[in-house]
Amino acid sequence: MPLVDYECTECPHVIEDVVYLQREEQAAHLECPVCDGVAVKKFPLIARTSHSWGDTNSYYDRGLGAVVENRQHRDRLCKQKGLVPLDDMPSHHWEDATAAKVKRVEKRQELTDRYTAALKKHNGDKIKAIPEALPARECLSGAINDIWED
Numbered sequence: 457m458p459l460v461d462y463e464c465t466e467c468p469h470v471i472e473d474v475v476y477l478q479r480e481e482q483a484a485h486l487e488c489p490v491c492d493g494v495a496v497k498k499f500p501l502i503a504r505t506s507h508s509w510g511d512t513n514s515y516y517d518r519g520l521g522a523v524v525e526n527r528q529h530r531d532r533l534c535k536q537k538g539l540v541p542l543d544d545m546p547s548h549h550w551e552d553a554t555a556a557k558v559k560r561v562e563k564r565q566e567l568t569d570r571y572t573a574a575l576k577k578h579n580g581d582k583i584k585a586i587p588e589a590l591p592a593r594e595c596l597s598g599a600i601n602d603i604w605e606d
């Protein structure tokens with residue numbers, strides 16, 4: 457990942473900030489985590505992979521709010537905070553999650569339509585419409601358990 461260095465103007469601390477792909481632009485200044493002074497952006501460093509074994513240069517990760525020693529350390533910090541690094545997300549994660557949600561919404565709509573039709577058929581009698589729209593066999597099968605999740 458590309459890194460940008462920030463040098464504190466009040467103490468010798470240097471912050472290495474990972475440039476995340478989704479961040480639009482790198483801030484010109486950062487607050488020094490050591491002395492709360494102003495750290496000024498230096499020059500961008502060219503990609504250094506945090507995946508490789510033996511990367512020994514620690515850096516301050518603003519997203520994690522901590523100095524990260526190496527890949528393994530970053531993974532531990534992420535786990536503690538319940539986060540998943542962006543580059544560790546399975547490909548198509550968001551597409552798959554979106555497709556699953558669309559499916560749930562469609563199923564909800566289908567059940568709603570079924571109930572509305574049954575209600576109309578039985579002239580607004582809910583006692584007759586509910587078992588027709590939501591048969592016990594279907595409800596007990598577990599097939600519609602997860603469609604109300606979001």
Ligand SMILES: [Zn+2]
Pocket residue numbers: 464465466467468469488489490491492493
């Ligand atoms: Zn400082």
